[in-house]
Amino acid sequence: xxxxxxxxxxxxxxxxxxxxxxxxxxxxxxxxxxxxxxxxxxxxxxxxxxxxxxxxxxxxxxxxxxxxxxxxxxxxxxxxxxxxxxxxxxxxxxxxxxxxxxxxxxxxxxxxxxxxxxxxxxxxxxxxxxxxxxxxxxxxxxxxxxxxxxxxxxxxxxxxxxxxxxxxxxxxxxxxxxxxxxxxxxxxxxxxxxxxxxx
Amino acid sequence: xxxxxxxxxxxxxxxxxxxxxxxxxxxxxxxxxxxxxxxxxxxxxxxxxxxxxxxxxxxxxxxxxxxxxxxxxxxxxxxxxxxxxxxxxxxxxxxxxxxxxxxxxxxxxxxxxxxxxxxxxxxxxxxxxxxxxxxxxxxxxxxxxxxxxxxxxxxxxxxxxxxxxxxxxxxxxxxxxxxxxxxxxxxxxxxxxxxxxxxxxxxxxxxxxxxxxxxxxxxxxxxxxxxxxxxxxxxxxxxxxxxxxxxxxxxxxxxxxxxxxxxxxxxxxxxxxxxxxxxxxxxxxxxxxxxxxxxxxxxxxxxxxxxxxxxxxxxxxxxxxxxxxxxxxxxxxxxxxxxxxxxxxxxxxxxxxxxxxxxxxxxxxxxxxxxxxxxxxxxxxxxxxxxxxxxxxxxxxxxxxxxxxxxxxxxxxxxxxxxxxxxxxxxxxxxxxxxxxxxx
Numbered sequence: 001x002x003x004x005x006x007x008x009x010x011x012x013x014x015x016x017x018x019x020x021x022x023x024x025x026x027x028x029x030x031x032x033x034x035x036x037x038x039x040x041x042x043x044x045x046x047x048x049x050x051x052x053x054x055x056x057x058x059x060x061x062x063x064x065x066x067x068x069x070x071x072x073x074x075x076x077x078x079x080x081x082x083x084x085x086x087x088x089x090x091x092x093x094x095x096x097x098x099x100x101x102x103x104x105x106x107x108x109x110x111x112x113x114x115x116x117x118x119x120x121x122x123x124x125x126x127x128x129x130x131x132x133x134x135x136x137x138x139x140x141x142x143x144x145x146x147x148x149x150x151x152x153x154x155x156x157x158x159x160x161x162x163x164x165x166x167x168x169x170x171x172x173x174x175x176x177x178x179x180x181x182x183x184x185x186x187x188x189x190x191x192x193x194x195x196x197x198x199x
Numbered sequence: 200x201x202x203x204x205x206x207x208x209x210x211x212x213x214x215x216x217x218x219x220x221x222x223x224x225x226x227x228x229x230x231x232x233x234x235x236x237x238x239x240x241x242x243x244x245x246x247x248x249x250x251x252x253x254x255x256x257x258x259x260x261x262x263x264x265x266x267x268x269x270x271x272x273x274x275x276x277x278x279x280x281x282x283x284x285x286x287x288x289x290x291x292x293x294x295x296x297x298x299x300x301x302x303x304x305x306x307x308x309x310x311x312x313x314x315x316x317x318x319x320x321x322x323x324x325x326x327x328x329x330x331x332x333x334x335x336x337x338x339x340x341x342x343x344x345x346x347x348x349x350x351x352x353x354x355x356x357x358x359x360x361x362x363x364x365x366x367x368x369x370x371x372x373x374x375x376x377x378x379x380x381x382x383x384x385x386x387x388x389x390x391x392x393x394x395x396x397x398x399x400x401x402x403x404x405x406x407x408x409x410x411x412x413x414x415x416x417x418x419x420x421x422x423x424x425x426x427x428x429x430x431x432x433x434x435x436x437x438x439x440x441x442x443x444x445x446x447x448x449x450x451x452x453x454x455x456x457x458x459x460x461x462x463x464x465x466x467x468x469x470x471x472x473x474x475x476x477x478x479x480x481x482x483x484x485x486x487x488x489x490x491x492x493x494x495x496x497x498x499x500x501x502x503x504x505x506x507x508x509x510x511x512x513x514x515x516x517x518x519x520x521x522x523x524x525x526x527x528x529x530x531x532x533x534x535x536x537x538x539x540x541x542x543x544x545x546x547x548x549x550x551x552x553x554x555x556x557x558x559x560x561x562x563x564x565x566x567x568x569x570x571x572x573x574x575x576x577x578x579x580x581x582x583x584x585x586x587x588x589x590x591x592x593x594x595x596x597x598x599x600x601x602x603x604x605x606x607x608x609x610x611x612x613x614x615x616x617x618x619x620x621x622x623x624x625x626x627x628x629x630x631x632x633x634x635x636x637x638x639x
Contacts, residue, residue, distance in 0.1 A: 045638050055549070063547070104509075115508050118501060 006196040009149035010036075010169035011180055012156060013189035018044055021164040024187040025050040028166070031183065035172040039156075039165040058140060062132045069128025073121040081117075082109045149197035167195070205635045209475055214398075214622025221470050222615055229611035236605025243598050244309060251318040251585050252595040253602065254310075258319060259577040260602035261307045262431055263570060264610055266448065268303055269424050270456020271296025272386050273449070276420055279390065279413035285484055287634035288476040288624045292463055294394070295617055296456060297387030299610050304380030306606055310431075311373060318585065322357055322437040326366055340367040356438055364434060372430055379427045386416050394625045401627045424449045435580045438514040443503040450499050451569055454492035458565035461485050465559050467623065476624055476635050479553045484639055486552030489565065493546060497539040521579045525590045530575050538568045574599070 015021040018040065025038055029052035038047060078084040081102045085093045087110045101109035104116065138144070150156050150167060159165050166189065168180055177194075184192050219226055243253035274293045278286050286293075309315045317324055325347065332343040341361050348354040357364065366372050390409055397405040425445025433444050441447075461482070467473050507515045522531050542561055551557045578599070582592050625631065 059548075107511075115501075115505050118505065 005199050007199050008170045008177075009152075009195040009197045010167055010172075010175065011184060012150060012153050012165060012167045012193045012195050013184045014155065014158075014191040015164040015166065015189060018164060020188050021166060022047060022050050024166060024184075024189065027187045028168070028183070031174065033168060033172050033174050035169040035175075037167050039150075039159040039163075039167065041160055041162060056140070058133070058136050061136045062129050065132030065136075066125045066129035069124035069126070070121050072128070073124035074117060077117040077120055082111075082113050084111055084113075087111065149195055152197060153193055153195050155191060155193065205475055206632060210626065210631075212626075214624055214626030215472050215476075216621075217467070217472060217619045217623055219616055219619045222466075225466075226612060226615045229608050229615065231608070232604045233606075233608025233610075233612050236601055236603070236608050239601040240605045243601060244315070249598060250314065252581060252592045253598040254315045254318040255578060255581040256595065256598040256602035257309060257315070258431065259574060259599060260606040261303070261310065262577065263573045263603065264299075264303055264306075264606045265427065266452040266569070266573065267456050267459060268297060268300050268383055269420075269427075269449070270452040270454075270459075271299070272383050272420060273424075273453050274456060274460075275390050276386065276413045276417050279409045280417055282410055284630040284633045285481070285637045285639075287628045287630050288473070289460060289464060289481065289485075291394070291621070291624050292460060292618075293456070294387055294391045295614060296459070297383060298391060298617065299614060300380050300383035300387060302613050303606075303610060304377070304384070306609065307376075307380070311376060320372075320434055320437075321584065322360075322364055322434060323366060323372075325354055325357055330367060340365070360437070364437060372434075375426060375430055379423050382419050382423045386420060389416075394628070395621060398622065398625065398627045403629050406629060421445075421449075424452060432576055435577070435584070436517065439518050441503055441507065441515065441518070443499055443506070447496075447499045447503055450492055450496040451572055454489065454496055455566055455569035457485055457489045457492065458562035458569070461489070461558055461562040462566075465555050468555075472623055476631075478635070478637070479555075480637050480639055482555060482558055483549065483553045484637070486546060486558050486561075487639075489558075489561070490543070490546040490552070493539060493542045493565075497543070500539075521583060522575060527575070527579050527590065530571065534568070534572055534575060537564070538572055542568075570603075 013024075015024060021038055021040065022044060025047060028036060029050065038044075038051060040047075079093065080100060083101050085091075103109060107113060155163070156165060166184075168175060168184070174180075181192055240253070240257065243249045243256070271293045274286075275290055275297060277283075278290055278293075310319070313323075313327070317327075326340065326344065329343040329347055330340050332338075332346070333340045336343065341358070344354065344361060345358050348358045363370070364372065389412060393405040393409045393412070425448075428445050428448035432448070433439060433441070464473065464477055464481070464485075468477060504519060507519055521527065542565060545551060545557070545561055551561075579590075581587075581595065582589055585592060628634075
């Protein structure tokens with residue numbers, strides 16, 4: 001018998017089918033659980049609504065990330081290649097950024113040069129948005145990480161093949177060792193397992 | 200969001216039939232506008248003093264309506280070719296929009312005749328002179344034009360463009376003019392017929408044959424939109440050319456017809472139709488497509504402007520030069536903001552696309568901006584072409600409004616009247632249930 005100290009991560013319950021998991025998720029949602037998740041080998045349509053998942057706030061970050069890209073591109077180009085800022089009455093910027101107006105086909109180098117900056121503004125908007133999406137997403141879902149307590153369960157390996165699981169974490173305020181187990185039994189879970197993690 | 204799954208049992212057998220009597224106010228309004236507009240148009244056409252300016256008005260109104268018909272054909276073609284299911288419930292409404300091709304062709308007929316198009320297309324007048332020379336000298340029109348170009352070098356581009364821009368071979372402007380309406384009418388009529396037959400026998404083979412038909416006819420459809428745009432608008436100035444022109448017009452077609460569909464669906468729902476079959480998910484999907492084409496239009500419009508601006512070739516820059524001087528400059532800036540930035544920002548967020556009030560306000564705005572866009576494409580050419588030494592031809596806007604009432608009023612009347620002849624949605628389509636319960 002091992003004497004290693006363990007911490008309870010939560011319950012892992014298996015369900016027979018997508019339908020069972022879906023309806024179970026609705027029940028758990030209605031009970032007001034916060035820290036729980038469903039695991040399935042493929043996306044299930046409408047599961048987000050059944051779980052009561054709220055819309056992510058990530059789009060807002062992406063919006064401002066994209067705006068940052070647009071303005072970075074505009075400021076960098078207008079500062080280094082045009083007389084835009086001097087024309088706007090901010091001639092002192094010339095000393096800092098060393099404005100070097102690029103004359104193309106005898107076109108003026110003031111505000112009217114704006115179309116020439118658009119492609120770069122467009123590209124940087126995309127680039128900054130994409131970076132915000134990727135890194136924001138990683139931060140929101142807590143990646144990268146080395147391991148996850150659920151991986152201690154042998155049965156859980158089926159989640160990438162043919163198993164439908166639900167996990168309820170012990171951190172959830174509604175969690176109780178007896179109550180949650182009986183709830184899971186009531187909503188049709190099979191093979192309920194208490195997942196413990198090495199500290 | 201209702202999680203209730205709609206099945207065949209919830210739907211009325213035979214689909215929902217639109218009763219024009221319920222929409223008598225709107226139909227009456229369109230009918231009155233159309234009737235008065237046509238009377239006014241006849242007056243403007245008959246009066247030789249107003250005819251030159253009114254020719255442009257008519258072209259503007261016809262082309263405005265033409266973009267919606269093209270959009271209707273495009274969405275049904277795309278829907279069938281891409282084998283999609285989500286839009287089965289609104290596809291019939293687009294089919295009806297495409298069916299307006301033939302009435303629109305009849306309304307467009309004045310443009311075929313010399314008293315009207317001699318004010319619009321300068322190249323036709325040179326060709327007519329050449330044709331007169333050709334009959335006199337017993338040569339061909341091409342050779343006569345060549346002789347004219349030796350004396351007047353400005354006509355040289357017309358000699359070079361003779362293979363396309365002519366009115367004396369089998370591939371002439373007039374022949375193409377008729378062909379465009381026949382192609383669009385054929386597309387809409389064939390697809391509609393397949394689905395109406397399906398309502399009789401319920402066989403899936405019509406869905407499959409519609410897909411094959413759509414894949415094949417997408418190509419002639421693309422050529423129709425492109426060359427119609429080239430023939431009717433680009434050749435207003437025969438020196439001007441832009442390779443993005445067809446795509447630019449196409450982007451406007453798809454954009455504005457989706458906006459019309461949003462308004463129409465909301466209107467039909469307010470009358471009590473489509474309650475069970477169209478959900479907020481459909482609004483969201485249509486809103487997403489509207490958003491996509493907002494961006495697509497901006498991309499094409501900017502690319503066209505950018506290439507011409509950078510290259511700085513006089514024949515090309517003239518288009519933007521007249522639209523960037525005097526009053527038209529403000530219209531150009533307004534289009535940049537109102538056609539792209541405004542709808543872009545509003546449509547960016549998901550809840551706004553799912554809110555019928557917001558999306559309908561956007562759709563109204565989209566149609567208005569599309570109108571401004573077409574106006575901005577056609578009308579700045581009027582004053583210079585008619586030799587008026589001003590930005591606008593004085594009082595010509597009245598003709599523009601009359602022509603718009605005549606064309607839009609008549610077609611709107613025909614559209615709403617025609618809506619009642621069949622079910623509002625394809626009620627025996629094999630993917631109807633899938634479409635009703637769509638989630639995205």
